[in-house]
Amino acid sequence: MTCQKTSHNFTKIVFKPLHTNLFNIVLISFFLTIGCGKLYSQEIKNQKKPLPAGKQTDKQVNIATDTIKLDTVKPKKTFLDGKVRYKAKDYAKIDQKNKLITLYNEAELYYKDVELKSGIIILNYEKDEVYAGRIKDSAGVLVQYPNFKQAENEVQPDSIRFNFKTQRALIYNSRTKQGELNIKAAVTKKENDSTYFLKGARITTATDIDNPEYYFRTSKIKFVPGKKIVTGLTQMVIADVPTPLALPYGFFPLSKEKSVSGIIVPSYNDSNTRGFSLQNGGYYFALSDNYDLTVLGDYYTNGSYAMRFESAYATRYKYRGNVNIRFENLINSERGYPDYSKENIYNIQWSHSKDTKSNPNSTFSASVNMGSSKYFKRSINQANIGSNLNNTLSSSISYNKTFNTIPGSRISLTATHQQNTQTEDIIMTLPALQGSIDRIYPFVGKNGTKKGLIKNINLQYNVSGKNYFKTKDSLFFKPQMFNDAQLGMQQTIPISTNFKIFKYFSAGASTTYQETWVNKTVAKDYSAEKGEVDTKTVNGFDAFRTYNFSTNLGTTIYGTFNFGEDKKIQAIRHVMRPSITYSYTPSFERYYDNYTLDASGRITGQYTRFENSIFGQPSKDNSNIVGFSLSNTFEAKVRDQDSTKTEPKKIMLLNNLNFNTSYNFNADGKTVLGWSPVLISGGTQFFDNKLNMNFGATLDPYAIDNSGTRINKYNIDNGGSLFRMTSANVTLNYSFSNKGDNKEKNSQSQRNGGRNDDLFGTNTDLNDSRNSQFANEPDREEDVITEFFNSKIPWDMTLAYSLTYQNVNRESKISGNSLMVSVNMDITPKWKGGVSTGYDFVQQGVTFTQFRFERDLLSWRMAFNYQPLGTNSNWNFFIGIKSGMLSDIKWNKRSVSNR
Known part of the structure; x- marks a missing residue:
């Protein structure tokens, strides 16, 4: 033995x-x-x-060999046919008699795809079962909860029994996470790898599953990991208070993908002029990993309705973009009432960007914002004041291709769109062609050097073509718009050279030849029937050719004023760049014709048939102009406040100070005066580039008569000063904050045509109110409030001041004087507040004002925006769950002005 x-x-x-x-x-x-x-x-x-x-x-x-009789009964083979690994902090006890392995304190067991950690683990390898539970610490508190993980599924219960053979389990007070959902159940029965049955469960997106802010309580659940959760009678509980919100059954889709298709539940609202409504209801289509589609709609009981189609798409390392199409049929009041009105408005937005790495020789980009001029003012689903105050919508789609030839060449196709929302004028090119060939130096030497007048002679070739439309909002994309289209092409060959004179002067000369083709011209003559000059459009090819000559001379002058190294300001450096330019364009009178102005035929006028051409018209009079310009920069060297630094600190005093004027040698002194006004412009920054200041002024050397018309007499000879200031302006922008330079830009407002800051408020897109200032912030710890009030309160402020002076006709008045301010502050770690307002000192009134408040309710968000003044006054209140999966659980109440 x-x-x-x-x-x-x-x-x-x-x-x-x-x-x-x-x-x-x-x-x-x-x-x-x-x-x-x-x-x-x-x-x-x-x-x-x-x-x-x-x-x-x-x-x-x-050796214990039984030589009397062999056991003919084969031993029972256990189910555990894989390697079992285990460990425990206190002990690992093996009971061979009862077929048990007991692991105690920080116990761990690994078998195949099962990982189990708990305070105590008991493995019965005869029954192929394992039990895990908690243990008590020295204070008698239950600790070391089990953590059961099989494949990608993980659960944290109070205790668990699991059979390796049948793959069934009985779990008590389980806690598991599936995507954004946290699930806790009193009893869980695991049937197999793909099905669980839960009893007495709660579902929430709150971080603390044991003490959630809200949860959905249900008596029974069928749970298929990674696919779905199906529940019985489900009731919503907020702060442990049951609510009357209940459903006979619930369905929560689960997917390992980023998004799944599903219904978007509409929100209820009411309006004084449109009746009751259901808004922002629709369906989300997760079409593929590369693109999706959201279809939303609104309906009001008075007949108004709206449709929106939103799609985002992306392919890694190739391109990304999004498309928004919005249409609204708006009916105000009821038919028969004096305030009844009906109109259709729409807006199309498209942005596309291409990754340059995919093809460095070609690019494609799009930024489109077009539609009804009154869309942002009348929309029932937009409350973007910044977009309302903007008067221009613009779009651009471009494709550029570079050819690796010698010389290099490139081509681009663009489509542009400019729309004035006040006048409802639309100017569009569809398309525009630009082509060019790089500079060619025909006289360059064999060594490739380009020095001197002759060797620096170079020429280019440029071609430009346009299909040009100018129309109104009401005629946009209608037959008349295409009938009025103008088509043209312009070819340009510039020849230029540059060289040095006396070492310190840079000189240049250039001449340009242009040939312009058009498909429409005009013809003018007196119409006896109408009793006026009649202008007719002539369809057909026509062309004109022009040329000009120009030369320039400039230099750079450096000056330094030293005050001594012991001074705070040690030196000031002044850099001047004066230049003089002469340009000559001959008269192309041959392209002008005479026409009769009255019935007698004695009074005649001149016109060119290329009048209002998309590339301009040839000049009738020759141009003989010399221009003068002077640019200045001022920089100071100051002693650094840090005594350890030996080098002085450089500070920019004036980034630029520019003077520009010109003289026309062909001025007749009556209709055209010789000197043009002196234009002054400049700009600088203060306080570590936080304060930006720009200024400008116009100085006219000529006097004016009593009617305000400029006369051929200098102002100083008319009893005035050397120059007469006709206009001046100054703008100041100051942004400062105590929480760094990570302030978010109002990107949606900028895309809609507004500002990218919040001086005119933040954008409120009412079809998606889940955007939050808390969205990208990390979860806060419990002691953050104590730390918060022991430190500074985070805030940021933006100031903008504008002053305009006008004196064109001796009125000498301040035509504009306004101050705008925007302040945002973290009032508490969970409360954020902001205000945007301003004051017009000329009109003596408060300008646009918006109040903003937001509350972080952990897994919920609450926000309130209020615009109290003006025709766009409105308020909007929102409270809802942050999670995208449960984003339909929200309440949105708003009051939109009758626009």
Whole structure:
């Protein structure tokens, strides 16, 4: 008999017949004493032929080989056919008799795809079951909750029983996370790898599953990981208070993909002029991993309705973009009432960007914002004041291609759109063609150097074509718009050179030849029937050719004023760049014709048939102009406040200070005066570039008569000063914050045509109110409030001031004087507030004002925006769950002005 490891099977000890001598009697008595129990011995493997009993030795006996009779019953094979790994902090106890392995304190067990961690784990390898539960610490508190993980599914219960063979489990007070959902159930029964049944469960998106802000309580759940959750009677509970919101059953789709298709539940609202409504209801289509589609609609009981189609698409390393199409049929009041009105408005937005890495020789981009001029003022689903105050909508779609030729060449196709929302004028090119060939130096030497007048001579070739439309909002994309289209092409060949004069002067000369083709011209003549000059459009190809010549001379002058190294301001550096330009364009009078102005035929006028051409018209009079310009920059060297630094600090005093004017040698002194006004412009920054200041002024050397018309007499000779200031302006923009430069831009407002800051308020797109200032912030710790009030309150402020002076006709008045301010502040760690307002000192009234408040309710968000003044006054209140999966659980109440 030998003592073996605890994992070995049991056998009985059998002895050979004994001789009757004293030694054998004592020996048999000893073994009879201990032989009545069961001892551990080594398992005997089945042999094809057992060893003969007579040939056995005592050594073989000690190996525990039963030589009398072999066990013909095969041992039961356990189910655990894989490798089991386990460990525990206190002990790992093996009970071979009961087939149990007990692990205690920080116990871990690993078998195939199962990972189990708990305070205590008991493995019954005869029944192929494992049990895990909590243990008590020294204070009697239950700790070390089980953590059961199989494949990608994970659960944290109070206790669990799991059968490896059947894959079934019984779980008590389980806690599991599926995507954004946290699920806790009193009892969970695991049928197999793909199906769970839960009893007494709660579902929430709150972080703390044991003490959530809200949850959905249900008596029973069928749960298929990664696919769906189907519930019975489900009731919503907020702050442990049951609400009357209940459904007979619930369905929560689960998917490993980023998004799944589903219904978007509409919100209820009411309006004084349109009746009751259901808004922002529709369907989300997760078409593929590369693109999706959202279809939303609104309906009012007075007949108004709206449709919106929104799609985002992207392909990694190639392109990305989004498309928004919005249409609204608006009916105000009821038919028969004096305030009844009906109109259709729409808006189309498209943005597209291409990754340059996909093809460096070609690019494609799009930024489209077009539609009804009154869309942002009348829309029932937009409350964007910044977009309302903007008067221009613009679009651009472009494709550029570069050809690797010698010389290099490139081509671009663009479509542009400019729309004035006040006048409802639309100017569009569809398309515009631009082509060019790089500069060619025909006289460059063999060594490639380009020095001197001759070697620097170069020429280019440029071609431009347009299909031009100018129409009104009401005629947009209607037949008349296409009938009035103008088509033209212009070819340009510029020839230029540059060279040095006396080392310090840079000179240049250029001449340009242009040829312009058009498909429409005009013809003018007196109409006896109408009694006025009649202008007719002539369809057909026509062309005109022009050329001009220009030269320039400039230099750079540096000046430094030293005040001494012991001074705070050690030196000021002044850089001047004066330049003089002369340009000459001859008269192209041959393209002008005479026409009769009255019935007598004696009064005639001149016109060109290329009048109002898309590329302009040839000049009638020759142009002989010399221009003067002077640009200045001022920079200071100051002693650094840091005494450890030896080098002075450079500060920019004036980024630019520019003077521009010109003189026309062909001025007749009556209709055209020689000198043009002096234009002054400049700009600089202060306070570490946080304050931007720009200014400008117009100085006219000529006097005016009593009617305000400029006369050929200098102002100083008319009893005035050397120059007469006709206009001036200054603008200041100051942004400062105590939380860094990570202030978010109002990108949606900018895309709609408004500003990218919040001086005119933040954009409120009422079809998606889940955007939050808290969205990208990390989860806050419990002690953040204590830390918060021991430190500074985060805030940011933007100021904008504008002052305009006007004195064109001796009125000498301030035509504009306004101040705008926007302030945002983290009032508490969970409260954010903001205000945008302004004051017009000329009109003496408050300008646009908006109040903003937002509350972070952990898994919920609450927001309130209020615009109290003007025709666009409105308010909007929103509260809803942050999670995208449960975004339909919200309440939105608003009051939109009758626009």
